[in-house]
Amino acid sequence: MSRATWRGLAGGLVLLALWEGVVRGLGIAPWILPPPSGILATTWTVRGALLDAGAMTLFEATAGYGIGAVLGIALAMLLALATPLRKLVLPMVVAVNSVPVAAYAPLALLWFGTGALSKIIMVAFIVGFTVFLNTLDGLLRVDPAAVALLRSFGAGRLGVLWRLRVPSALPAMLVGLRVSTVRSMIVAIVTEMLGSQKGLGWTIFEAVLQIDFLRVWAAILVASLISLGFFAAVGALERRVVFWR
Amino acid sequence: MTNAADQLDQLLTVGEAPAARTKLQLRGVSRRFGAVQALAKVDLGIAEGEFVTLIGPSGCGKSTLFNIVAGLLEADPGGEVLLDGAPASLLGKVAFMPQRDLLLPWRNVLDNAILAAEVEGRPKREARELARAMAADFGLKGFENHYPQQLSGGMRQRVALMRTFLFDRDLMLLDEPFGALDALTRAMMQRWLLDIWSRYRRTILFITHDIDEAIFLGDRVVVMSARPGSIKLERRIDLPRPRDPALLTTPAFNAIKRELLDAVEEESMKTFASGAA
Ligand SMILES: Nc1ncnc2c1ncn2[C@@H]1O[C@H](COP(=O)(O)OP(=O)(O)O)[C@@H](O)[C@H]1O
Numbered sequence: 065m066s067r068a069t070w071r072g073l074a075g076g077l078v079l080l081a082l083w084e085g086v087v088r089g090l091g092i093a094p095w096i097l098p099p100p101s102g103i104l105a106t107t108w109t110v111r112g113a114l115l116d117a118g119a120m121t122l123f124e125a126t127a128g129y130g131i132g133a134v135l136g137i138a139l140a141m142l143l144a145l146a147t148p149l150r151k152l153v154l155p156m157v158v159a160v161n162s163v164p165v166a167a168y169a170p171l172a173l174l175w176f177g178t179g180a181l182s183k184i185i186m187v188a189f190i191v192g193f194t195v196f197l198n199t200l201d202g203l204l205r206v207d208p209a210a211v212a213l214l215r216s217f218g219a220g221r222l223g224v225l226w227r228l229r230v231p232s233a234l235p236a237m238l239v240g241l242r243v244s245t246v247r248s249m250i251v252a253i254v255t256e257m258l259g260s261q262k263g264l265g266w267t268i269f270e271a272v273l274q275i276d277f278l279r280v281w282a283a284i285l286v287a288s289l290i291s292l293g294f295f296a297a298v299g300a301l302e303r304r305v306v307f308w309r
Numbered sequence: 310m311t312n313a314a315d316q317l318d319q320l321l322t323v324g325e326a327p328a329a330r331t332k333l334q335l336r337g338v339s340r341r342f343g344a345v346q347a348l349a350k351v352d353l354g355i356a357e358g359e360f361v362t363l364i365g366p367s368g369c370g371k372s373t374l375f376n377i378v379a380g381l382l383e384a385d386p387g388g389e390v391l392l393d394g395a396p397a398s399l400l401g402k403v404a405f406m407p408q409r410d411l412l413l414p415w416r417n418v419l420d421n422a423i424l425a426a427e428v429e430g431r432p433k434r435e436a437r438e439l440a441r442a443m444a445a446d447f448g449l450k451g452f453e454n455h456y457p458q459q460l461s462g463g464m465r466q467r468v469a470l471m472r473t474f475l476f477d478r479d480l481m482l483l484d485e486p487f488g489a490l491d492a493l494t495r496a497m498m499q500r501w502l503l504d505i506w507s508r509y510r511r512t513i514l515f516i517t518h519d520i521d522e523a524i525f526l527g528d529r530v531v532v533m534s535a536r537p538g539s540i541k542l543e544r545r546i547d548l549p550r551p552r553d554p555a556l557l558t559t560p561a562f563n564a565i566k567r568e569l570l571d572a573v574e575e576e577s578m579k580t581f582a583s584g585a586a
């Protein structure tokens with residue numbers, strides 16, 4: 065592990081110790097803010113249910129992520145090639161994208177039910193936009209002189225796309241993919257809270273109704289860990305793919 | 310490997326004694342950008358195998374002329390660009406090296422060098438073999454797998470030149486290839502280029518803003534006028550080849566230089582006076 069990772073880990077531990085100390089020292093009620101030790105203990109007791117819920121949410125998030133990423137990248141490449149179509153479609157995409165996510169969730173539940181499908185579609189939607197906009201920006205932001213060089217070698221639009229635009233767009237595309245990891249988890253959880261019988265969002269919602277705040281915190285802990293892992297995995301991929309930066 | 314060696318031989322094969330066949334002929338080539346007349350009636354002929362250097366004040370339209378010859382830009386109606394005596398669509402017909410090296414950071418030295426060959430549809434493996442065989446000539450032996458970020462300015466320029474040579478065209482356009490290099494590296498690169506040129510015989514049109522460089526390299530120096538650019542003066546350089554740096558201090562060299570300096574300075578002063586420099 066790198067030095068930054070160790071430093072982050074050490075910082076986290078100090079923070080947890082501080083949290084524990086403050087909660088105990090001031091005698092804060094557990095339903096306002098439980099101590100980390102309490103959260104960890106509860107997490108351990110309900111680990112079976114949390115693992116199932118976590119697996120469900122992770123499945124929805126990654127399935128939606130995969131679909132959204134593929135569609136976003138494909139659409140970006142298509143619109144990078146077809147300029148007139150881009151001028152028509154792009155303003156609409158930007159308009160739709162500027163509406164807050166959660167606003168669409170009830171519609172997704174209405175149309176696609178309270179099962180995994182509505183979550184996957186919501187996630188795909190959000191990830192798709194993010195990846196699409198980032199990738200398109202990267203595809204269009206190439207050095208015109210490099211385009212001219214490739215054309216002087218006899219390259220056509222596809223040749224320029226493949227040999228120049230796509231590789232130059234990789235950094236922007238991977239930034240989009242990296243920030244999308246956390247967004248995909250957020251969207252899956254929020255949509256679960258609004259309607260489902262499974263997953264971490266549903267666990268949190270149910271625990272709130274039962275006034276079981278330790279279980280709420282335990283679910284948040286699991287969600288955060290999964291989110292962190294997903295983010296770190298794509299971050300590692302990014303460093304491998306974009307090795308020249 | 311023998312295959313690559315054969316192809317390298319082919320690249321190195323010198324044609325028969327340079328016949329005076331015209332490779333490139335420009336007649337009345339003009340170009341206007343909105344209100345700016347960049348080129349006005351340029352007439353220029355280049356013989357096969359000739360090394361022509363083009364010099365002129367900055368902004369006089371040298372790069373514009375190159376873009377027209379490379380087929381990247383249309384000349385205004387009325388002008389003619391003839392390659393091998395015939396009007397042709399020029400894209401993909403001449404080996405063009407732009408002012409910046411434009412190496413792709415995700416490709417190593419070999420893969421940058423074969424970019425043009427790859428665009429032509431030549432199999433990658435075959436092109437790589439050929440590039441590997443050429444690496445020594447271009448001072449890149451041992452650096453085949455380095456990335457551009459890891460190279461010095463002179464080496465990057467040699468990779469770009471190798472890419473241009475590997476795009477096997479009779480006519481090469483080099484736009485100030487050594488403009489960004491320090492004086493020592495530049496002098497070394499000039500001698501090296503002459504050596505390479507004498508072995509991989511090509512027709513070269515070379516832009517520079519350095520008079521010494523223009524005379525040292527060229528069979529002929531062409532001076533362009535201040536904008537709107539046209540050909541102000543042509544001077545044959547009959548200094549013997551192979552040329553070495555001692556040439557730069559000979560009276561013959563200095564006589565040519567004095568003659569050209571007058572013309573170039575006159576044009577630079579025009580540019581300066583018009584506030585364009
Ligand atoms: N694409 C373009 N659009 C508008 N003006 C241009 C364009 N390209 C070149 N010019 C103008 O044409 C003139 C000649 O430019 P250029 O050929 O680059 O000169 P040089 O290479 O000799 O320095 C300059 O005044 C420049 O501003």
Ligand SMILES: [Mg+2]
Nearest residue numbers: 371372408484
């Ligand atoms: Mg220029």
